[in-house]
Amino acid sequence: MEESRIREQLEALAAGRLSVEQALRQLAGLHVESLGHTRVDHHRALRTGFPEVIYCASKEPAQVAEIAAALDAAGTRILGTRATREHFEAAAARVAGLDYHERPRLFLKGIPAREAACGHVLVVCAGTSDLPVAEEAAWTARLVGVHVETLFDVGVAGVHRLTEQRDLLDWAHAIIVVAGMEGALPSVVGGLVRVPVVAVPTSVGYGVAFGGVAALLGMLNSCAMGVSVMNIDNGFGAGLAAARFARGLGEAVRREREERG
Numbered sequence: 001m002e003e004s005r006i007r008e009q010l011e012a013l014a015a016g017r018l019s020v021e022q023a024l025r026q027l028a029g030l031h032v033e034s035l036g037h038t039r040v041d042h043h044r045a046l047r048t049g050f051p052e053v054i055y056c057a058s059k060e061p062a063q064v065a066e067i068a069a070a071l072d073a074a075g076t077r078i079l080g081t082r083a084t085r086e087h088f089e090a091a092a093a094r095v096a097g098l099d100y101h102e103r104p105r106l107f108l109k110g111i112p113a114r115e116a117a118c119g120h121v122l123v124v125c126a127g128t129s130d131l132p133v134a135e136e137a138a139w140t141a142r143l144v145g146v147h148v149e150t151l152f153d154v155g156v157a158g159v160h161r162l163t164e165q166r167d168l169l170d171w172a173h174a175i176i177v178v179a180g181m182e183g184a185l186p187s188v189v190g191g192l193v194r195v196p197v198v199a200v201p202t203s204v205g206y207g208v209a210f211g212g213v214a215a216l217l218g219m220l221n222s223c224a225m226g227v228s229v230m231n232i233d234n235g236f237g238a239g240l241a242a243a244r245f246a247r248g249l250g251e252a253v254r255r256e257r258e259e260r261g
Helices: 003-014 020-027 044-048 061-073 085-092 128-144 166-171 185-190 207-220 235-260
Strands: 032-034 039-041 078-081 099-101 106-109 120-125 147-151 174-179 197-201 227-229
Touching: 039 061, 061 078, 061 085, 078 085, 078 128, 085 099, 085 106, 106 128, 120 128, 120 166, 120 235, 128 147, 128 174, 128 197, 128 235, 147 166, 174 185, 174 235, 185 197, 185 207, 185 227, 197 207, 197 235, 207 227
Parallel strands: 120 147, 120 174, 174 197, 197 227
Antiparallel strands: 032 039, 078 106, 099 106
């Protein structure tokens, strides 16, 4: 259950539109719900600001659908990662309003309205082959509730494609950089900006790229200061991390403006 829904219930209770008994019954749902195959953590959004996410790989479509339905009934945002079309169709049969995105292999529901978004995240990727991971990061960040822009196919083989987009780099409160091969792009970006850079190695590359290990090691050994590195192909983790950075900075800027009048 999201904080916003609890706030609505408490306001309804205070206004007399909801009885104490009704409020208790609704709040009783804030627990771990056992589905037999899965224990759904309905408290996670309250503790961390983001609800439990469905990692669909190796799960049966029926299991994914049941988890999605439980989250939807609790009024939380929904994100299913590594989802096949079969996973999505099973979930969509139980949950109205789900959207599926083929390339990043995810489905979701509950992106906050644009006017409610706070903070700016830029998602940069080196090549078109990195798009599935970059798009997973972008959709995750949007679901958290930040403004997201993308800058694709700006790898170091033609670094002028990146440097001519200086305005976008300066706009961001946090930047996600996705790259395979030798993984050099995060170091370039990290040397140009003053905001957090979250690097994501991808499994893109020929033989000695070792399925992304070469890019991972390159990013871990970045000479640019303050580059944080996610696991191979972990666009979801990058999207969540960068959105948290950006929301924190965005909210601080907004408070400062309000105080100045």
